[in-house]
Amino acid sequence: MPTEPVAVIDFETTGLNPAWGDRPTEVAIAVVQGDAIVDRYQSLMNPGRPIPHDVQQLTGITDRMVADAPPVATVMREAARFVGGLPLVAHNAPFDRKFWEMELARLGEQPQPAFACTLLLARRVYPQAPNHRLGTLIDLLRLPRAGRAHRAMADAEMAGHLWMRIRDDVRQRFGVREAGHGFFMRLQKVPKAKVDRFCRDGG
């Protein structure tokens, strides 16, 4: 049976919280199936507000770059159509989820509730890591760096590789045969001290 596909998503934004008026400036989605990234979507978008200088420096996305980009609503409609009904994955998922849900709500679309988090999973599967930032985990696990960090497609692809590695390590380490998105949604909520037993019992 082929592994179920998931959509790994990453936003670049004008800031940390849509409740402050922050909007996305770029989105990327990498569809992971089996051991490969099989499809991609990426677009800059015009957030309709200035990007703070420190954020421009962090992401490399400038006001000039988004000035001629399509508006957020256009890009988010395309992104939602691209994702379809696939279960979603992100690194520090609460951050991407709140932008995803806020922007889809503006369009009157229903967001998917299932959002797995590679940060929560990595804390459980790699407790020995010096920290659990995406870049640190990529280097620690010797996974491919996909491009400039803090650009959406590079981060989405790196999170995709991390997702595949976590999935494979859990399956091998604990002998879990069919660990799909639903299994990892449950695993990310299990207290760290109980992860071994949860995995050995098959979730």
Add this chain to the structure above:
DNA sequence: TGCCAGGCCCTCTTTAGGGCCTT
């Protein structure tokens, strides 16, 4: 072009505080 969060998780905890992680 600055200021603003919030969920998770650990511990010198649980009537709390602070670090991590995302842009």
